[in-house]
Amino acid sequence: DAGVTQSPTHLIKTRGQQVTLRCSPKSGHDTVSWYQQALGQGPQFIFQYYEEEERQRGNFPDRFSGHQFPNYSSELNVNALLLGDSALYLCASSFRPTRVNYEQYFGPGTRLTVT
């Protein structure tokens, strides 16, 4: 059973550019959440997608946007990159109807470096 997969593993971009990160959820999961983990910090919630809609959003600017596809995979897009966007971006998947035992499974992350 494949777990959560993310691509690419590493990415280097220049300030002002745009980037797209991809995530495939664990088999059987229908909800995808994205987190930003700056160096030495805990993950910070960006947003969550369920049924192809953004359901909840953390304190991130509109430069951060996302999408969920019918197969439950998801993309995170960041426009007008800033140096401060350099971080590990984590994707987590879960199965929404089992909220009582809510549990997220994390992917290995995409390391984004903005120069």
Next chain:
Amino acid sequence: AQSVTQLGSHVSVSEGALVLLRCNYSSSVPPYLFWYVQYPNQGLQLLLKYTSAATLVKGINGFEAEFKKSETSFHLTKPSAHMSDAAEYFCAVSDLSGNQFYFGTGTSLTVIP
């Protein structure tokens, strides 16, 4: 808003000694609480979770945590540290909707041989 505070960004223990990692939460209602472990260059792995059942929660790799409402704490313990326990540990809280997790800043555990 929910939040968690992890006391001690770095903890060092000798191999075989007790591991104690501290986490306090801020919530007006009993939340869902989690401990995750992160090894270098990897994602987060769930160690254990509290979801309003037993207050003493047992997880993987010999870890356990106790939910204490009166102290708003959810400290992680392991009786005997192994070298393989060296990693970054994160405490997290989720509100009852389960839609958003709030993570602490992490505690780096070093195990001394």
